[in-house]
Amino acid sequence: MEELLQHLINGLSLGSIYSLIALGYTMVYGILQMINFAHSEVYMMGAFFAYYSAKLLKLENSPSFTTLLIILFITMAMCSLLALSIEKFAYRPLRKQPKLNVLITAIGVSLFLQYVAQIIFGADPKVFPTLINDQLLFEVAGVPVKSFDVTILGVSVTAMFALHFLVYHTKLGQAMRAVSHSPAVASILGINVSRTIAFTFVAGSSLAGIGSILVGIKYQKIEPMMGTMIGLKAFVAAVLGGIGSIAGAVVGGLVLGVSEVLVVVYGSSQYRDALAFGILIFILLFKPAGIFGKNTIEKV
């Protein structure tokens, strides 16, 4: 029982990271109807932004809550800038082109960033700076609760609530929802569509930046190829929840995280990645709209 609880905590903290990244996929899909494959590379770059900013500010060996906050904000800002330039130079010129062109461009941007990162940062893994100490905080029913897990869950839950507030209680969020429904009508009503789309990229990539730091804290190892697998898993999480749905991305990420941990513990760690893709195939076969998605019929 205690063991199971421990695994659940592990699964939730892994799942909340998937959720954070899945939110970026789902938001961009909601507003542009495209899968932004470069998102996983924004996440990867986020880890390096955090690594180098901690080095430059000489914060790599002074773990504290303040350190974590400073690095979080810098990384979010840098990831936003990166995503804004991707949107402006790679996607915006193609906005009126068929969706497939943008999709292929996204894959191109993703590969470009992966290899640029290998050239600049080197292909070898780097040790992520200790931003926060891993210590035993308290025990619940004999289960040790450590500060890593609390930080990861705390930061991601806060970020998700902030996103929820932004989308449902501010003019920016309402503009996002209006544009995702119909850019033409939103524009007639005075909403600057390009700016709203840019803002969606900022929000999604900030969450990816947060995710990259949490992964850095949890696994302490970063490398230029780290975005590929977690990006695919987060994409599966977004599809599982229903792509385009914000609640779906959160739930999808958590379900995926917990089931992955349970498979590793009670099955075999070899099936860890197979599970995610098994879920993807299963969802696409039996409920393509996902848990929270609405089944829309594509009009021809």
Add this chain to the structure above:
Amino acid sequence: MTSPLLDVQNITMQFGGLKAVDSFSMQISKGQLAGLIGPNGAGKTTVFNMLTGVYQPTSGQVVFNSKSLTGLKPYQISHHGLTRTFQNIRLFKNLTVLENVLIAGHQHIKYTWWDIMTLNKSFSLEEKALNEKGKQILNIFGLYEKWNEKASSLPYGEQRKLEIVRALMTSPEMILLDEPAAGMNHSETHNLMELIAKIRKEFNLTVLLIEHDMKLVMGICENIFVLDHGVKIEEGIPSKIQSSPKVIEAYLGVDSETH
């Protein structure tokens, strides 16, 4: 004489080899209620699309409030105080009635992302004021009780009404209504006529409407423009339009016998 609020100067819209609208001009002075009529495919909606920046005219220009609208995006034109509704209902179906209205009011709130992050007074006051204004405007049009319902759950007539209310929330000086009575029954059309007269008075609006319902057009418009095959064939007061041979010809065809 003061310059007209809307001054359309020889706008032409060419799609490849097809001239959808050919050198169309019209002047509408402030406070007027004008109508744009014509047979199907005459180019009426194309004119609306050019006025609101959905299409850029191939040539000619649109001057609104003494400012040229040439090259502006739809949202910028909306900021200048010119807005429209659509022929087919284009509400944000999955959002609530109130949210539909609030979205249109956003251009008038000023808070920045910094105000959101710090959750300061400017943010909460402006959001609150906008909410109030939205509920107030819904109240005027008898939609207040349904503010929290999904827009798609409203009956057809109320959806059309909500579309007009939403456009009003942008605080326009002039509103373009594209077939506001389309698909309405007799009593709904009657209510709509009263509504248009009401918004014009209460919001001090200038109105231009496209309509097929001749009774509605002749009943409320002060000035009418008639388009046929992209060309303006007549303009003037309703009685002049009704007796114009060119208009009768355009609607009934040359060879048809008139009764």
